[in-house]
Structures are given as structure tokens and as C-alpha cells.
Amino acid sequence: MPELPEVETTRRSFAERIEGATVRAVRLGKPLRWPLGCDPASLQGRRVGRATRRGKYLWLPLDAGGLLLHLGMSGSLAFGEGAVPPGAHDHFDLVTDRGMLRLTDPRRFGAVVWSSAIDQPPAATLLGGLGLEPFDPAFTGEHLHRALRGRRVAIKQALLAGDIVVGAGNIYACEALFEAGIDPRTPAGRVSRARCDRLAAAVRRILAQALDLGGSTLRDFRDAHGMAGSFQQHAAVYGREAQPCAVCGAPVRRIVQGQRSTFFCPSCQRR
DNA sequence: AAGTGGACCTGCTAGC
């Protein structure tokens, strides 16, 4: 599910309301990707700080540490007052004096991990290999071109890998490559400097547009207010196999790269 | 070092 726009939309929807709250209790459901890494009772009484985002991870500071959260493929966070009984897919509740933050995640690829600080393991280890933030001014065509040099993987997979630039998942990598007019199968190291300029701009523009639209809701994404996103209605290629390209009319193709679907227009996107 | 494939887990849909 959640790529950068969904994670950031989620962050914005609860960060201000939970900041300054005091933790009353923690409830765990079924296991997530990794164990919490602390006694849940040890979080009681801690003060919640300002939630931040790095890539697709959220960092929720608590006194003397914090929680690193990831939504995996199917996770979403909800924040609300009142005690709603947990459902079968509710696997983490942070109950505070201002309301409860709840992670719902049917597939359980998500995670909530305690760390004594964001720059200490395990948080630092998980965040350590991440590439630049797409809206970092340092993320330029020049940076992208340099980072791709010598890499033989397809450009689509290089974007998804997250070690050069974070935030673009399967939907937005496809959309950015469409906007930049680049065939997703192009070997990463063969994308010219000029096209890297276009691609870096396209990644930023697509992610910004998706952010404006509250992300994409394919099936179950909701922000912490329960609001769905609407970017999926603006997708040019993602999920549109065999439908006519809005620019040239050629049928959109679906191929598989690294066991993930890639959608592209074989006419508008070239090697 | 870079590339590849498998693993994690559940739910939904299309097709027979």
C-alpha cells in the first residue's frame, strides 16, 4: 500500500493531535514483521513528541526513545477518541490521554519497533540504507545520474530499491517513468543525464501531486481520520493494462519486473 | 558488489 504520499498523509492527519499526549497503555495484537522490542508496559507514562517521516517510515518520539512504524503493504493508522474494541486486523494500539493511535494491518508486513533513539539500532539500522528524500534539494538529475552509473538493473527496479531516492513505490515509480517518457526496462546505468533530469523532476512532481490528493486508495488505504486518497483516479498507467494511453492511445502494457507488475506505454516510453 | 529470488501474511477476484 502505502508509498510516501500515503505515509506522509497519514503523518499529517494525526501528528498534531497526538503531540504532547501521555501514553496510558499499549495493546498488541498478532505479531507484526518484527517484535516491538520492549515491554509494552514500559511505555506507560511517556510523553509523545512530534511525529516525523523518513522514506516510508514514521518516527514517533517518546521520552528517551521512540517508535519506528512502517505500514507495510496493507497497513493504516487511525487516531480517535473513545474505546473501539479491536478487530481481527488491529495489531497495535497506543492508548493516550488524548485518544488512541491504532495500526490496522491485515497482511502484517508492517512494523512497530521500539528504539532508544532514532540514530541508535534498530531504528538506525533500518533507516541507514535509505536514499535521499525526493524533496531534498540534493536530489537532482545529476545526483540520480551519478548514483545510477554502472548499475545494470532496470531503471524501474532501481527506483523501487530505495537506496538512491526513497518514497516512490510501485504506483509512483510507474507513473514517474511514464511522465519522464522512459521505458521501465532501460538499464539504469544507460539513462542519460538529460533524462535523469526529467526523471528526478517527474518523481518529485508525481509524489507532490499524490500528496495533494491525499495519496492513492486502491483498496484499503485510509489516513488517520479515515479519509481515502484519490490519486488512483489520475494514474496514467498504473492499473490500466490494455486501456488506451491518454497521450497517444496505444494500449498500456503490463509486464513483471522483480516479481512486481510494471505498467507503461510502449509508445510514449522509450529506452 | 550487484543482481536475483524467496520469504513474510491475508484477502479479494476472476475463471473454471
Next chain:
DNA sequence: TGCTAGCAGGTCCACT
């Protein structure tokens, strides 16, 4: 109607 195969927004890890 019911079963099965295939697919889904991520990313870590082991292996070549």
C-alpha cells in the same frame, strides 16, 4: 455455488 490460482501499495535476507 465452490474451489483455485493469481494478484495486491514493501523490503529484508540469503544466495550466486
